[in-house]
Amino acid sequence: MDMDIVFKALADSSRRQLLDLLYQENGRTLGELCEHLDMSRQAVTKHLAVLEEANLVAVVWRGREKLHYLNPVPLQDIYERWIGKFERQRLHALHTLKTRLEEDDES
Amino acid sequence: MDMDIVFKALADSSRRQLLDLLYQENGRTLGELCEHLDMSRQAVTKHLAVLEEANLVAVVWRGREKLHYLNPVPLQDIYERWIGKFERQRLHALHTLKTRLEEDDES
DNA sequence: TTGACATGCAACCCGCAGGTTGCATATTGA
DNA sequence: TCAATATGCAACCTGCGGGTTGCATGTCAA
Numbered sequence: 380m381d382m383d384i385v386f387k388a389l390a391d392s393s394r395r396q397l398l399d400l401l402y403q404e405n406g407r408t409l410g411e412l413c414e415h416l417d418m419s420r421q422a423v424t425k426h427l428a429v430l431e432e433a434n435l436v437a438v439v440w441r442g443r444e445k446l447h448y449l450n451p452v453p454l455q456d457i458y459e460r461w462i463g464k465f466e467r468q469r470l471h472a473l474h475t476l477k478t479r480l481e482e483d484d485e486s
Numbered sequence: 487m488d489m490d491i492v493f494k495a496l497a498d499s500s501r502r503q504l505l506d507l508l509y510q511e512n513g514r515t516l517g518e519l520c521e522h523l524d525m526s527r528q529a530v531t532k533h534l535a536v537l538e539e540a541n542l543v544a545v546v547w548r549g550r551e552k553l554h555y556l557n558p559v560p561l562q563d564i565y566e567r568w569i570g571k572f573e574r575q576r577l578h579a580l581h582t583l584k585t586r587l588e589e590d591d592e593s
Numbered sequence: 594t595t596g597a598c599a600t601g602c603a604a605c606c607c608g609c610a611g612g613t614t615g616c617a618t619a620t621t622g623a
Numbered sequence: 624t625c626a627a628t629a630t631g632c633a634a635c636c637t638g639c640g641g642g643t644t645g646c647a648t649g650t651c652a653a
Contacts, residue, residue: 465556
């Protein structure tokens with residue numbers, strides 16, 4: 380799985396805002412999403428294309444309308460394969476620190 | 487807290503590789519880190535500056551050597567304030583789905 | 594003291610991301 | 624059938640990210 384496109388997709392605050400909008404209300408249309416961003420419709424389209432590429436957003440056509448749905452699975456992947464690793468390291472460090480302190484306490 | 491610089495810092499694969507290197511062995515010097523990347527020392531310096539800016543890496547000088555230490559706290563922040571939110575949504579969706587299926591099962 | 598070593602600083606180059614504008618296409622509803 | 628609506632496509636502009644090179648600075652060791 381290519382984490383890079385997901386990280387790149389998340390790097391832009393407008394795209395994170397789009398994900399947030401879909402989090403608040405899923406299945407929004409392009410026009411609806413545009414109302415919340417201060418840029419042209421085409422710019423929003425490009426951002427959504429990046430999110431689709433990263434598999435963070437899925438699209439369903441209803442007539443002439445394009446409905447956008449949030450897919451949080453890649454976020455889960457990033458956590459499991461990336462953030463979680465460092466997190467476990469941190470917890471281990473905290474545990475080590477705690478143990479050290481207790482040892483110091485005893486001496 | 488400014489999540490944006492952290493996301494931006496994570497968006498580059500070379501920088502993620504640097505974090506990985508520090509994860510494997512903390513407190514590495516600039517020269518040591520350079521040995522693992524296929525680019526000039528100055529390029530690595532710039533990447534490390536971005537990571538410092540995002541507070542993902544802390545630096546300690548020892549004589550003429552610059553030691554780099556990993557700080558996973560911003561990663562934890564990103565998870566808690568960002569990924570976790572969507573994750574809870576997903577779990578909730580799964581739970582709803584499960585309940586629906588069980589209801590269908592009963593009918 | 595001096596040369597080698599580790600790093601910093603600054604200028605520069607270039608591709609591409611993020612934005613725009615203009616026009617085309619397809620669906621809807623009166 | 625036709626005008627309004629929702630979106631796509633393509634060309635273009637511009638700033639900046641990621642890289643380079645050249646030289647300066649500070650520290651160590653003989």
